[in-house]
Amino acid sequence: MVCGIYLLAAIYSKQNIEKELPGKNVPFYCLFLLLFVGLLGIVLTGDMFNLYVFLEVASLSAYGMIAMGQDQATLSSFKYLVMGTIGACFYLIGVGYLYIATGSLNMVDLKELLPPLYQSKVIQTAFIFMIVGFGIKIALFPFHAWQPGAYTHSPSTVTIILSTAMAKTSIYAIIRVIFSVFTLDFIVGYLPIFDILCWISVIAMIYGSIYAIRQVNLKKMLAYSSIANVGYIMLGVGLSPQTPLGLTPAVMHVFNHAVIKACMFMTACAFIFKADLWDIRSFEGMGRRMPYTSIAFILASLAMIGMPPSAGFISKWYLLLAAIHSRNYVFVAIIFFSTILMIVYFWRVIEIMYISAGEDSSQSALMDEAPLSMTLPGMILAVLSFAAGIIWMSGVLSPMLDAVNIGFGLGGAS
Numbered sequence: 001m002v003c004g005i006y007l008l009a010a011i012y013s014k015q016n017i018e019k020e021l022p023g024k025n026v027p028f029y030c031l032f033l034l035l036f037v038g039l040l041g042i043v044l045t046g047d048m049f050n051l052y053v054f055l056e057v058a059s060l061s062a063y064g065m066i067a068m069g070q071d072q073a074t075l076s077s078f079k080y081l082v083m084g085t086i087g088a089c090f091y092l093i094g095v096g097y098l099y100i101a102t103g104s105l106n107m108v109d110l111k112e113l114l115p116p117l118y119q120s121k122v123i124q125t126a127f128i129f130m131i132v133g134f135g136i137k138i139a140l141f142p143f144h145a146w147q148p149g150a151y152t153h154s155p156s157t158v159t160i161i162l163s164t165a166m167a168k169t170s171i172y173a174i175i176r177v178i179f180s181v182f183t184l185d186f187i188v189g190y191l192p193i194f195d196i197l198c199w200i201s202v203i204a205m206i207y208g209s210i211y212a213i214r215q216v217n218l219k220k221m222l223a224y225s226s227i228a229n230v231g232y233i234m235l236g237v238g239l240s241p242q243t244p245l246g247l248t249p250a251v252m253h254v255f256n257h258a259v260i261k262a263c264m265f266m267t268a269c270a271f272i273f274k275a276d277l278w279d280i281r282s283f284e285g286m287g288r289r290m291p292y293t294s295i296a297f298i299l300a301s302l303a304m305i306g307m308p309p310s311a312g313f314i315s316k317w318y319l320l321l322a323a324i325h326s327r328n329y330v331f332v333a334i335i336f337f338s339t340i341l342m343i344v345y346f347w348r349v350i351e352i353m354y355i356s357a358g359e360d361s362s363q364s365a366l367m368d369e370a371p372l373s374m375t376l377p378g379m380i381l382a383v384l385s386f387a388a389g390i391i392w393m394s395g396v397l398s399p400m401l402d403a404v405n406i407g408f409g410l411g412g413a414s
Helices: 002-020 025-044 048-067 073-102 107-113 121-137 147-153 156-190 194-214 218-242 248-275 291-305 311-325 329-355 361-366 372-394 398-407
Strands: none
Touching: 002 025, 002 156, 002 248, 002 372, 025 048, 025 156, 048 073, 048 147, 048 156, 073 107, 073 121, 073 147, 107 156, 121 156, 147 156, 147 218, 156 218, 156 248, 194 218, 194 329, 218 248, 218 311, 218 329, 248 291, 248 311, 248 372, 248 398, 291 311, 291 329, 291 372, 311 329, 311 372
C-alpha cells in the first residue's frame, strides 16, 4: 500500500510541485524520499527502538514538507511538530520502561518475556504511554488538534502522503505493538482498554463527520473526514477480541481508506491547481469544466459513503457484522448515523458541482482539465476504490486475513 500510493503520488507531483513550490524541487524530493524510507522502516523493523527511530525519520521529513506550503503552513507544521514530539516522547518513555523491565527491545523476544511481567505496573505504564503516543501520531480523538491544519495547508502531494501512507503506517504500528508485542492475553486480563478504545472511536466518527459538515474549505472537510475514518479503523481494532472476524474490518479499512482518501485529495488538489478553488461554494459547474477529475471525486465519495460494491461498503459491512457479533448494537446505530452525516457533506459538494451548475460560459472557456499526470493517478484510484470492493467480496484475499488474525491470536475467520 505504501509503495503503491507513493508511486502514484510521485507521478502526481511532477507538474504540481513545479507550480506550488517553484525552485524547491531538490529539497522537496529529498524529504519526500526520506519520508518513504521512514515509512518502510516502520513496516519492516522488528525492534521497538528502531520503530521509534523510523517514526521520527518519517515525522521530521513530514514537518519539513508541510512547512514548504503557503499561508499558514509554517504554523501548521509547528503545531504538528509540537504534538508529534509529545507523541514520540510518550512512546519512547514506554520503550524505556520495557527495556528496564525485560532487558530487550526485540519484538519477538518481548512477546516471550512479557507474560510473567503482565502484573507489573512498569509494563502497564509502558503500554499506556505507547497507546497515548500512537494516538497522537494517528490523530485519534481527542489527540487530533494538529491534523486539520497540517492536511489543509501542506503542499498537495504532501497532503496525499500524510492522509494515506503515513497515517495508515502509524495505525499498522499500533496494531502490531498491541497484538504482537503485548498480546491479547495482556489486554484482556490486565489492562482492558478495548471498550474505552471503542467509545473513543465512535466519538471520533461523529465528531469528525459533524465538523466536516461545517467546513467550506474542501481540503479541511476531507481532513475532518479522515478523523472520522480513523475512528472506523480503531473501532474495528477495539471490537476484534469480541468477534470471530478479528481484525478483518480494521485491516480492510486501512487499505480501503488509503485508496479512497488518496483519490479524494488528488482531485481536491487538482481543483486548486487548475482553478485555485478551495471554497466548496465556488464549485458551480466544475463537473462540466473538469469532468474527469469531478467523476473521480464522485466515485471516491460514493465509495467512502459505502455504496455497493465499493471498498467502503465492504469495510462498513464487516464493521457492522463485528458490532452485531459483539452485541454492541449502539455501535451499529452510530455507524449508520455517521454514514448519514457522510452523505450530507459529500452530497453538498456533488450538488454544487453538477446540480447547481452555473451558466457562465466565459468562465467555462477559461478552464479545462488538469494535466494528465495529475488526472490519471486519481482516475486509477477511483476505479480501484470499487474494484477493491469486488476483490474483497470474491474471497481471494481471505487467506491473508486469516493469517493476520491467527498471527495476532484472534483466530482465522475472515
